[in-house]
Amino acid sequence: MKTLLNKILKECRPYIKQGRLASYIPELLKADKKEFGICVVSADSMDFAGDYDKKFTMQSVIKPLILLMALMDNGEEPVRQLVGVESTGKPFDAFNYSDLALKREHINPMINTGAIALCSLIKGIDYRKRFDRLLELTRKLSGNPELEVDEQVYASEKLTGNKNRALAYMLKAYGMLEDNVEDVLDCYFRGCSIKASAVDLANIALVFANGGIDVKTGEYMFDKKYARYVNAVLMTCGMYDGSGEFALNVGVPAKSGVGGGIMAVVPGRMGIGLYSPALDSKGNSIAGIKALELLSRELDLSIF
């Protein structure tokens, strides 16, 4: 396996040149385009290659965890009532959902509007506490108690996140967000700024792959139906408006982030974490997707 991973990294490295670092959060431009790492973890093995332990900010990879926490805190119905699950057919930060009033049907948990709305379903006395619980969950699922926020990136997101502010105020205008916008966004921006490695993402993915059970300890972490909720949403919308291509070419639930990370869930088999910060035009790690395509072909990962 390790040989395979190294071969894949080598083969996919040339794609890095076709990608670009995320520019809309200035701090992300400081990433090193050449970094490229992968980690594959299953019940009885863990393999990795390249910059597998390099830390990067999770960005949108936190969205499935926000969704999970909202599900764990509220059950399925309240989550589904607030945020729908259909693909939008639009970029992740789109405004132009519809000619009609904004409704739950127009958003889903994997686009910014939906993820921001779901932050308001995380329980906690205040939004700092809510974020602490989200961080705690992320640490627990990754098995890494040292996960922390990258304060520079967080500050940069907060400073420049005006599109997210617009989306949040739109939610508020349509009665889909009651709390203070800056409070909610603070939780969201902090979540996006959690630093993790490919290993961390692989470990998180493994829990989703095993229906909420920590396959190594046998510990119950969350209900199997929540794992399925998250996996299903990842399959239809996890890779933004590249989700259809990804379903075809890789064939497993996955989530990408503009920090360059991808977390891929192979139900019943394994969790995969990837890192390569050069992005394609849809905001997905370009070499990361290519590596997953190769890996899927080699290991017959597609669930279809």
Added chain:
Amino acid sequence: MKTLLNKILKECRPYIKQGRLASYIPELLKADKKEFGICVVSADSMDFAGDYDKKFTMQSVIKPLILLMALMDNGEEPVRQLVGVESTGKPFDAFNYSDLALKREHINPMINTGAIALCSLIKGIDYRKRFDRLLELTRKLSGNPELEVDEQVYASEKLTGNKNRALAYMLKAYGMLEDNVEDVLDCYFRGCSIKASAVDLANIALVFANGGIDVKTGEYMFDKKYARYVNAVLMTCGMYDGSGEFALNVGVPAKSGVGGGIMAVVPGRMGIGLYSPALDSKGNSIAGIKALELLSRELDLSIF
């Protein structure tokens, strides 16, 4: 003329029942639907009827004055570079302009996004000062030095104006607004909350009708080309997505506000102010429009 005005009010009063008070700013729901007033002013006469001296908040009727002030402070080019002049084919507070990045071509001075952007072109040390200059201009054009902000309505708009916040952050996200959003919106909300009567609107309209000259004193108030800029924009977009019907049925530049006011400019002839707070589905005073239709027919006001 006075007889005609009274006859028109009587004939149009039944339409009030078909309209509804603006509900999105709670304070506006306190208006009295039965109030209905009109004022017609020309170089040598002023006539009025009904609740002609009843005060109401200008709301969007301030937009032509924001545009005018931006023109007076900057000239035509900077204004046109920031905010386009095409009809949007969308409601006044729409989000869904386009699949593309927001651009000047997508907005115009008579919809909220455009008017908010133009506040940033009004000169002043701070936004309080900018608003003071806007109020000063409004007083001067109306010849009424006592115009004031309705503090209740202003507070209500500020509290509930989340759609406008969303629009402003969208402008900021696309590089079309540099200043602090709450500062800019404060100026905008105050402008919308200026209390005026049908007489005040008629007097303002008369200046636009006379190419920037106060027809009574002969005083030069602003350049004729700015009057034409404003009048042309009013003709194509002043009555929101009811502008086409209005051009056909009335045939003069006009601006409505959700407070129930309409200001109509009859180039070279007269200014008209109307007040009736029950609105149609597009946000225009329903009896006010009907009254203007009758008046236009009786006095042959259409410029076409």
Added chain:
Amino acid sequence: MKTLLNKILKECRPYIKQGRLASYIPELLKADKKEFGICVVSADSMDFAGDYDKKFTMQSVIKPLILLMALMDNGEEPVRQLVGVESTGKPFDAFNYSDLALKREHINPMINTGAIALCSLIKGIDYRKRFDRLLELTRKLSGNPELEVDEQVYASEKLTGNKNRALAYMLKAYGMLEDNVEDVLDCYFRGCSIKASAVDLANIALVFANGGIDVKTGEYMFDKKYARYVNAVLMTCGMYDGSGEFALNVGVPAKSGVGGGIMAVVPGRMGIGLYSPALDSKGNSIAGIKALELLSRELDLSIF
């Protein structure tokens, strides 16, 4: 006047280089970009310059005549019930009107969908007869009994007009068009292919400028209210999604066609015809618009 016209042509000629011939109807690519003509006609004079007598196909300039004929044949209500009068904020051949079912509010007589729908309101035993009546009206208003269809352009439009077919079938799918699509389009394509000169357009415009009266003979051609209907629609939507700029810069009702013609109506004063086939990105004659801007400034034509 003649001197002025020649001066204007000279001054605007450089803009031709920035424009492009219409390419979506192959036959139109055969036009000569250098041709540039103008004609101004009023109650007591006719002046012209350049290629004023060059024939070109009317294309969308036929739309106000289709609208007029629908009005003359049916009165205002049926016309307004079928086709709305608001700006669409979209290109002239757009599809993406709305998320909702297509309705009259989404279209207007100056975009293709609206004009095609209105062909079905022209009276006649069959669509050949309906077109003959439209041609007859065009001849009568222009005072030129020799106007004919350009058979090459007509054949080219019919062959390649698939977007118009799509628009027509969309009308049919939403119950807004009962007749056979190819029959209706045949009438529309023939209308677009009528050859006229700047002189012809100026003469037609003069009738609209004079409320339906032939100012030279005093003959009543159509009701004044129909002239106003057409003029108002021209003002808000006649220059496609460039109508707002045109209202500002020229300030009179006008209609352009992708054949390079523009017909401008100066209410109560004159009719203007222009020809220059190089178009801007919105499908309007680029030098033609510039010439009208200069002329409007020189003669103070703006109605605002």
Added chain:
Amino acid sequence: MKTLLNKILKECRPYIKQGRLASYIPELLKADKKEFGICVVSADSMDFAGDYDKKFTMQSVIKPLILLMALMDNGEEPVRQLVGVESTGKPFDAFNYSDLALKREHINPMINTGAIALCSLIKGIDYRKRFDRLLELTRKLSGNPELEVDEQVYASEKLTGNKNRALAYMLKAYGMLEDNVEDVLDCYFRGCSIKASAVDLANIALVFANGGIDVKTGEYMFDKKYARYVNAVLMTCGMYDGSGEFALNVGVPAKSGVGGGIMAVVPGRMGIGLYSPALDSKGNSIAGIKALELLSRELDLSIF
């Protein structure tokens, strides 16, 4: 299993009352809302209940077979170059894809526009021949050589299919369809009008579930990668703008048709066919979806 199927039909029958027959093809209104049948087939068993052998027209259930045939006739690249695979976030017969020129990215094989385009990739001397090959493939996959077109439904679709005509001419206008529109649509309408039963759909689904191998005979029918292509597209877009909910609640690739049929593919395990003609607001069989939800829960079918 048979007991389970009967129990499920009984439990889901009440949902029929909430649905409505498809009305846009008049002939479909003749269906009997009370009919409700199911068939589940795997390598070694076939079970059914209710109106499992009732014939209905496949409608959109033919779309995966059109896609498959296009893949078999051309390989993946030409198919992918013509028709994208992302969710549209729009109804199946939507027009308003984008503000931009129509492109492959805007459509996918499971919406009408995409399926119509793909008909042009089926090989054959003429479109009658192409359809014959499509019918032949459908017969072969279902193992039912007696499948035929319902001539009444076909005639009804052809007569009333103006929205599909509009979509096809739009494809043609944007250079995505070369052939004669009526010819292409004839093939499409015939395909939609093939009569099949729940048993037939289950048998077809089983081949997709087994990677292109007839599990009973071991016969190779098509390449495994084409099965994955189709299954992946079904998962992200097979249930129209209800695909996200379906992924969550059922969790397998599936395709519905407005005739009331649903074909569901359980990779590696089974094929399922359903029939119940009362539809929900998105055009999916309402009781059929409920039955699949129950079945998925009972048999743990979700692939997530």
